[in-house]
Amino acid sequence: QVQLIESGGGLVQAGGSLRLSCVASGFTMAYYTVGWFRQAPGKERELVSCINNSDGGTHYVASVKGRFTISRDNVREMAYLQMNSLKPEDSGIYYCGAVPPALTSRHCADDEYDYWGQGTQVTVSA
Helix, strand or coil, X not given: CCEEEEECCEEEECCCXXXXXXXXXXXXXXXXXXXXXXXXXXXXXXXXXEECCCCXXXXXXXXXCCCEEEEEECCCCEEEEEECCCCHHHCEEEEEEEECHHHCCCCHHHCCCCEECCCEXXXXXX
């Protein structure tokens, strides 16, 4: 059974940092493209960042460039999102998603994410 489990969310003041983690079970994460998404109340889920399974290429939404860093540890089957200089508008539920090997491309932002975690809440206070 494919599972993704996120952790690391919480309440932080503006300007603070959080590190989100995503652990995979039931599949070999190294073969999958991984993305972090977020959903704020009343808004659609949006891609925040992703990292390719092949060359480790990354993508960031413009609003987080320079503040967030995505990484992966294929040996530990983990993916991370380091979030610095957090802003209140970064608040939301953050989800880890994965793209099966057969569906991955060189542009992780264009891929279709088939597997999802349950999400972890991030709240940034002003």
